[in-house]
Amino acid sequence: MAELTMPELASAMGAAVRKLVDQLDAEQRRRGVFPFDGDLHKRWTYLPGERPGLRLGDLSDVQLDVALDLLELAHSVRGWSDTQLVIRIEAARRELALQQADRSDIDPYRDLPYWLVVLGDPRSTEPWAWRINGHHLLAQATIVGDQVGGVPHFFGAEPATVLAGPHTGLRALPREGDLARELMLTLQEDQRSLAQIATTAPADIASRWDPVVSLPERPRGISYGHLDRGQRELFEALLRQYVDRASPAIANQAWVDITDAGLQQVCFGWAGPVEPGAGHYYALSGPSLLIEYDNTLDQANHIHSVWRDLRRDFGGDLLAQHYAEVPH
Secondary structure (H helix, E strand, O other), X not given: OOOOOXXXXXXXXXXXXXXXXXXXXXXXXXXXXXXXXXXXXXXXOOOOOOOOOEEHHHOOHHHHHHHHHHHHHOEOHHHHHHHHHHHHHHHHHHHHHOOOOOOOOOOHHHXXXXXXXXXXXXXXXXXXXEEEEEOOEEEEEEEEOOEEEOEOEEEEEOOOEOOOOOOOOOEOOHXXXXXXXXXXXXXXXXXXXXXXXXXXXXXXXXXXXXXXXOOOOOOXXXXXXXXXXXXXXXXXXXXXXXXXOEOHHHXXXXXXXXXXXXXHHOEEEEEOOOOOOOOEEEEEEOOOEEEEEEEOHHHHOOEEEEEEEOOOEOOHHHHHHHHHHOOO
16 A cells, blocks of 8 residues: 555545444444543553443444554554554463363454544544554554644553464564664663663553653663764664554654654663563653653563653644634
8 A cells, every 4th residue: 555645644544434433333433432532532551451432342344344444544564564463462362361261262353352432523624533442552543634643652562472372482572672682782881881771670661551741851871872873773773663663654754753853862771681581671762752662571571662752642732733723
């Protein structure tokens, strides 16, 4: 599929949501379609449990196809592949738990706990949003006119590496871990002393599922400006590993924002041992950017990773401009 411009992406998402809503019955609309509300708009979590909205497994085949089209629209080709890998890992975990039962196969979209919610009316000129959220996955978009905001974005995996069963050896988010470790290993001693922000990794990402995330007053770690050419290439590859999960229109805008705000000021900070198999954490933080990765739970075999942006989380800057320009 050809890359969509930002207006084309907004239009495609609107068409998909209109098609889906038209197929919902009254009870489904009651459970899955809400006014555009600031509180519900930012209410998400990566923990197990129920969510507001429509469970994907309760949709008809036709409805589910449209929902998955929407999920694919939010991602690049590689990001869509990563999304399916995260869901496949979740299915593998549950299949292992069912080995003693009569059924051991899992339909990733029918049997796993993911929910869809639509906020607002894509037929109107007012802002609207959609979200697909479940255990270890948040994909969402806020649409304001012909612009789309796609942050925050969360991927996780339990296990990070499948240790038993038919999918033994399958890894989730491998480059997110490998690139960061490679960057740490290329640092000279004085550089590593700046990058190492703690000897023990925290138990989870610091931002959790907070609706509004704040950055430390001074980003911790080693800045892009203190790296040599090869290290910078690894740094950029790691940063783009997160940003380029998104649809190209969203990713390209994000990269412009990052470079305009000052790539030189973005810092890489690592906590925990560098040796594989040990619990570790890292963050990329800059003037408005926060990316976090934590792999400490379940004997360092359980990943949480998130991309946040102070200006663009939940379409914040787009909404601020809209409300400033349009009387309400």
